[in-house]
Amino acid sequence: MRRPSTRAANAPYRLPPPLFDARCRACWWTAATLALVLASFWTLDLQWSQFVSLAALRSMGRFIGEFFPPDASPEFLAKVVRGTWETLAMSALGTLLAAGAGVLLAVPASRMHAGDAARLRTPTRLLLNALRAVPELVWAALLLMAAGLGPFAGTLALAVHTSGVLGRLFAESLENAPPGPGAALRAQGVGSARVFLYATLPQVLPQLISYTLYRWENNIRAAAVLGVVGAGGLGQLLAFHMGLFHMGKTATILVAMLVLVAAVDALSYGARRVTTR
């Protein structure tokens, strides 16, 4: 008797896969996401009626109408220009301080070569993570107590948060630097400080500069709003005039912020196109 062939003559009849399968990870993720979204809307006491009703729409229209005409008197414009300059200066100085602190923190936070014990690596990285985890605005609110109201606190806040970010990025690029030149110098008995200055740093310097410029771009945007807690720049003007319901002046400041952000975006886009061509 011939044994039946293991291969069926026709394609075996298969049911389509079931829609839900206990081992389907995507299904579980989708279910969890849906549950999270539903729970979020459920637990937040959102006042939908406040902005979808006709009265609310009318009040919102009136609110937007108050923005017009924006205040364009020369003395106020001069004030806004000063605020913009203050914002730019805060971001530039904050980023510069952060770049310096970032390099100083990145050196203990990185393992320079295979034989490096790097005992400080873990604690320094923890410190960097802590600096980075707290947002600029929270740092600004904390530093206001020591530095007083004004742009100085904002500059320090930007510097503290950004040194966490840059320190981490710098440490990564120091660890990823090509080891050859450093190893050659060490083999000649050159001390670690000079190995760092003459072999490792020159190799990664372009990368460090491009990270710093990228963070500067971010910090200009951040500096524009830091003032809302009282730390100087355009944000402080905005919070002040909005608090007093000077809607025309608020509109001018908002326009200045938009122009600043758009200019930074355009500049960085242009610079990237020119340099990567």
Add this chain to the structure above:
Amino acid sequence: MPALARSTHRAPDRDPAWLGRVFWLCAAVVVLWPLAAATEFKPWLLFDARSLGVAGRFLRGFWPPAHSPDFLVLAASEAWRTMAIATAGLTLALLLAVPATLLSTHVLSVSALSGRMARGPFWVRQSVRWALVVLRSVPELVWALVFVRVVGLGPTAGVLAIALTYGGMLGKVYGEILESGEAHVTETLLRNGSSRLQAFLFGLLPQNAAELTSYTVYRWECAIRSSVVLGFVGAGGLGQLLDGSMKMFNGGEVLTILCVFVLLVALADRMSAGLRTSLG
């Protein structure tokens, strides 16, 4: 060549690059001076007796962190509210971003299949893009300030602020992702008479689904961070609690809230990293 041999053995008497060094030092001072003046950069103010006293008292208050059960429950519930504000805001942002992406994607243009895009569709796409840029350029904190005026204090303002800013961001980046991929499949579908929505669902979306999801999850993580900040202008959540504790100089509560916040961010970070690796 005896002269050359001697000169290689002797170090130069003075730094050969001194002129450049002095020039760059002067240039740095000239550039930094106005910056320092504009930011009222006076570090010594940090160390005068009065501000040291204030800061010292505040810092001494940090320890021990507030750990009464009531406060821990309050902090946990505010942490959940922060996460809920971010999630709800991002959901609304998707409602804004997905239609805007469908309207503004160049790949889904039928008239662009044969030469240039027609003028009408071009301007529709361009104006949607500009609207997204404006939504994105206003920082979420400013949106929150505006909405706190309109709908009052509470999470509604935070949700709306995140919805508008992130709607703009997501719409713009979704468009870039869809246009950077291979357009071949979509184009073939459109040429053979499928509708734009069909071409999107069967051509563009499957190709880019992983990237789109991973960017959305990354933005969710960012939204959690920024919803804490939004609390400072009265939009609910951990930020509002932190603002209150800071105004009352209650250092212990500030430390506890900061720890809860760092834990929340780390948790979101882990979740989003796990999700993104499982998406591949």
